[in-house]
Amino acid sequence: MPQDNYRLNAKLGGGPVFLGVGVVGAAICAFSFMQNRQEFFASYLTAFSFFLAIALGSFFFVFVQHLARSAWSVTIRRVSETAAANLPWMLLLFIPVILGAKDILPWLNPEMRANDHLVHLKEGYLNPTFLWIRVGLIFGVWTLFSLYFLRTSRKQDETGNPALTTSMGKVAAGAAILFTLSQTVFALDWIMSLDPHWFSTMFGVYYFAGAVVAQYCFLILVSAILRNKTGRKDIFRTDHFHDAGKLLFGHNVFWTYIGFSQFFLIWYANIPEETMFFQHRAASSWKVISLMLPWCHFAIPFLYLMSWHVKRNIVALSIGCVWLLTMCYIDIYWLIQPNFHHEGAHFGLGDVGSILAVGGFFLFLFIRRLNQANLIPSGDPRLADCLSYDNGVITNEHD
Secondary structure: OOOHHHOOOOOOOOHHHHHHHHHHHHHHHHHHHHHOHHHHHHHHHHHHHHHHHHHHHHHHHHHHHHHOOOOOOHHHHHHHHHHHOOHHHHHHHOHHHHHOHHHHOHHHOHHHHHHOHHHHHOOOOOOHHHHHHHHHHHHHHHHHHHHHHHHHHHHHHHHOOOHHHHHHHHHHHHHHHHHHHHHHHHHHHHOHHHOOOOOOOOHHHHHHHHHHHHHHHHHHHHHHHHHHHHOOOOOOOHHHHHHHHHHHHHHHHHHHHHHHHHHHHHHHHOOHHHHHHHHHOOOHHHHHHHHHHHHHHHHHHHHHHHOHHHHOOHHHHHHHHHHHHHHHHHHHHHHHHHHOOOOOOOOOHHHHHHHHHHHHHHHHHHHHHHOOOOOOOOOOOOHHHHHOOOOOOOOOOOO
């Protein structure tokens, strides 16, 4: 049965504030739209892709924990379950992208599909009808599974039925397959096809790797806030932060590996249709960002997060997460914006408004849903193992 000692609701504040931020951001977006329609939609797609990455990474974390029958993560899993449950609402936030699709996806122009040989060869996939079918399918998959895991986990809080854990583990296997396909399709459709001449078989994995890094940063930051607000160090233990930090470290190395592999294979093959991606990003200020990412997204975090002292210090770890989360946004900005600003980076009012709008509504919905139920999965049969979890590090800490 659920453990009553671990029934708590943080009642996180800030929900109305973030709602206000979203409204202000929407107003800025409207002004930006009137100034330059295409530039606004490019900025909005960038912000949307960033916050979607957090939700998708959270979804990944949830079903992987069930697949692995993980006990260590039970007390922090509700944060990711809640963030993943924002995926149905992301469809509403996706509406501006749908309305501006013709402004940002050049292949939606029938003349281009008819007259451009490379695009014409891809018309079996790059056509409007199939695009909207794919949009419906991927958001349907994300909605179905993300709500299933959150609602089933909450139901277990009330019933304590251990069979629900087994059920979620079985569903997680199917979720893993459909997640892999759906997030890859999104990355190909709405980021890679911004330049329909370019292609990379590694692009879906690249977006996924960045999404997981962003998720761990978000998970650690929210868990740190909850630990401070509730004062429950017995629930949000240093060992949990340490392991989450190790996973953040490892997945950031994975992001680097995928990014380097993609670059190296394209450089070595030297095929014009592939090298144009890096050619656009080697001009003017884009070159600065291209050179900055390996250092600021990999080298500095690698050295910083390598120390177990940092991973066991909540403040130090949180600082690293803020840094990496910023790099994740810059990375997505670097993927999208050069398709519209060949002359160099152009961070403008539309970018600010889009971050405020999408981010404000995303965080409002997240806080609202997190406050509606128990903060941790109190009915999970592995909760006791999680609460006594020790990752084997010998310290003088007592929490």
